[in-house]
Amino acid sequence: MKSSEAAQFYFSRAADQLGVNESMRRRLMIPRREIQVQVSFETDKGEVATYVGYRVQHNNARGPMKGGFRYHPQVDLDEIRSLAALMTVKTAVVNIPYGGAKGGIAVDPRTLSLTEKERITRKFIDQIHDVIGPDIDIPAPDMGTDSQTMAWIMSQYNKYHGFNPGVVTGKPVEYYGIPGREEATGRGVGILTLKVLGRLGRKPQQTRVAIQGFGNVGSHAAKYLADAECKVVAISDVSGAYYRADGLDVLSAIRHVNQNNNSLAGFKEAEKLPGDQLLELDVDVLIPAALGGVIHEANVDRVKAPIIIEAANEPVRPEADEILANKGTLLLPDILANAGGVTVSYFEWAQNRQFYHWNLDRVRQELERVMSQAFETVWDLSRARKVSLRTAAFMVGIERVAKATALIGVA
Numbered sequence: 001m002k003s004s005e006a007a008q009f010y011f012s013r014a015a016d017q018l019g020v021n022e023s024m025r026r027r028l029m030i031p032r033r034e035i036q037v038q039v040s041f042e043t044d045k046g047e048v049a050t051y052v053g054y055r056v057q058h059n060n061a062r063g064p065m066k067g068g069f070r071y072h073p074q075v076d077l078d079e080i081r082s083l084a085a086l087m088t089v090k091t092a093v094v095n096i097p098y099g100g101a102k103g104g105i106a107v108d109p110r111t112l113s114l115t116e117k118e119r120i121t122r123k124f125i126d127q128i129h130d131v132i133g134p135d136i137d138i139p140a141p142d143m144g145t146d147s148q149t150m151a152w153i154m155s156q157y158n159k160y161h162g163f164n165p166g167v168v169t170g171k172p173v174e175y176y177g178i179p180g181r182e183e184a185t186g187r188g189v190g191i192l193t194l195k196v197l198g199r200l201g202r203k204p205q206q207t208r209v210a211i212q213g214f215g216n217v218g219s220h221a222a223k224y225l226a227d228a229e230c231k232v233v234a235i236s237d238v239s240g241a242y243y244r245a246d247g248l249d250v251l252s253a254i255r256h257v258n259q260n261n262n263s264l265a266g267f268k269e270a271e272k273l274p275g276d277q278l279l280e281l282d283v284d285v286l287i288p289a290a291l292g293g294v295i296h297e298a299n300v301d302r303v304k305a306p307i308i309i310e311a312a313n314e315p316v317r318p319e320a321d322e323i324l325a326n327k328g329t330l331l332l333p334d335i336l337a338n339a340g341g342v343t344v345s346y347f348e349w350a351q352n353r354q355f356y357h358w359n360l361d362r363v364r365q366e367l368e369r370v371m372s373q374a375f376e377t378v379w380d381l382s383r384a385r386k387v388s389l390r391t392a393a394f395m396v397g398i399e400r401v402a403k404a405t406a407l408i409g410v411a
């Protein structure tokens with residue numbers, strides 16, 4: 001199953017439960033616009049490098065389209081299409097006034113110097129500035145991009161359209177960003193992990209957690225859960241997995257990464273395991289927080305964790321999702337688990353447009369409120385309708401988007 005077929009599969013399953021008619025299904029599934037552009041820039045050596053950039057604008061029935069930019073060599077139109085559709089449902093699940101979009105460039109950011117990353121980003125915005133905007137489509141960080149990338153996007157967009165901080169979120173706090181956006185996705189993952197543990201009557205102190213990916217999302221989720229006294233026993237990045245049975249010192253791992261070119265390589269306070277083994281550890285909670293599709297038909301039988309929190313987008317293939325459901329694994333889906341990032345993006349955007357300001361405590365409080373409300377709604381529906389949390393989350397999201405779409409009509 002291709003990436004976009006996976007999103008369609010979950011969508012159809014929820015649409016069946018809701019009784020959505022065929023005509024509405026087509027309106028909700030077919031993206032409004034798909035953009036593919038050539039992105040050429042001058043390298044530090046004075047050569048011309050050329051890459052492909054994408055932006056898929058999936059749906060705007062509930063508001064401007066919203067979603068991150070990903071820089072990764074595996075980016076392609078199919079993946080971006082699927083991630084854009086997920087954004088439409090995600091923003092509806094947490095009930096913020098947005099539609100969904102996603103974009104990216106098929107480039108390995110680790111091969112770019114900082115100045116090359118700036119040039120490729122500005123060239124990308126040159127190509128798409130006329131189809132994004134604070135009322136149209138608002139990018140944000142995703143894999144391989146960060147607050148610095150968002151600052152370049154705002155600056156480049158402003159060259160064409162004048163001062164407009166609301167065109168992009170996830171900006172540096174010193175440049176129209178909001179305190180708490182950087183940690184928001186990982187923090188939201190942490191908040192909901194504790195909620196799941198609470199519902200299952202498990203104590204954080206007796207919970208062993210493994211987290212794949214130690215970038216923005218993985219590291220902040222690890223910190224939040226360690227602060228809540230969970231035992232984070234394994235973390236990983238492309239250099240491999242790092243395991244310590246009695247719990248890792250997460251702050252020490254973060255310090256190591258900060259001082260070591262963003263890599264866990266050489267982290268000595270843990271036993272090193274081959275990267276893939278992390279997914280198969282005998283832990284209570286598994287949090288994939290890196291790439292999509294990492295739990296699939298070939299490895300799902302070896303996944304032992306009874307609870308999976310999808311911090312990454314689409315980390316579980318639909319074939320594996322079915323197998324996990326049959327063996328009773330509790331899976332909190334991406335469109336709910338990692339919605340903390342876009343939620344705080346919404347706070348940032350609203351404040352950019354109205355020139356007011358929340359402090360970190362207020363941002364955290366509002367994030368917790370929005371995430372908790374969405375969690376309760378999805379959890380209760382899942383119990384009431386005897387469907388998985390993924391199907392329940394899709395049902396909540398699709399119902400809201402379908403209502404808005406019906407109200408708009410076809411004028």
Ligand SMILES: NC(=O)C1=CN([C@@H]2O[C@H](COP(=O)(O)OP(=O)(O)OC[C@H]3O[C@@H](n4cnc5c(N)ncnc54)[C@H](OP(=O)(O)O)[C@@H]3O)[C@@H](O)[C@H]2O)C=CC1
Pocket residue numbers: 141142143144145185212213214215216217218236237238239262263264275289290291292311312313338339341342
């Ligand atoms: N940033 C955000 O706000 C949001 C992100 N997400 C999703 O969360 C996931 C992670 O995003 P984010 O943290 O921003 O990305 P980052 O680029 O900050 O971090 C990605 C992390 O994954 C690691 N990684 C990459 N490939 C592998 C692999 N094969 N095995 C183990 N680790 C690997 C990277 O390692 P290395 O550094 O060594 O390359 C890095 O530690 C993505 O799926 C993204 O779509 C979802 C919602 C919002």
Ligand SMILES: O=C(O)CCC(=O)C(=O)O
Pocket residue numbers: 066067068069090138139140141142169170313338339341342343345
């Ligand atoms: O913060 C945002 O607007 C988007 C975050 C994102 O791309 C995601 O949730 O997958």
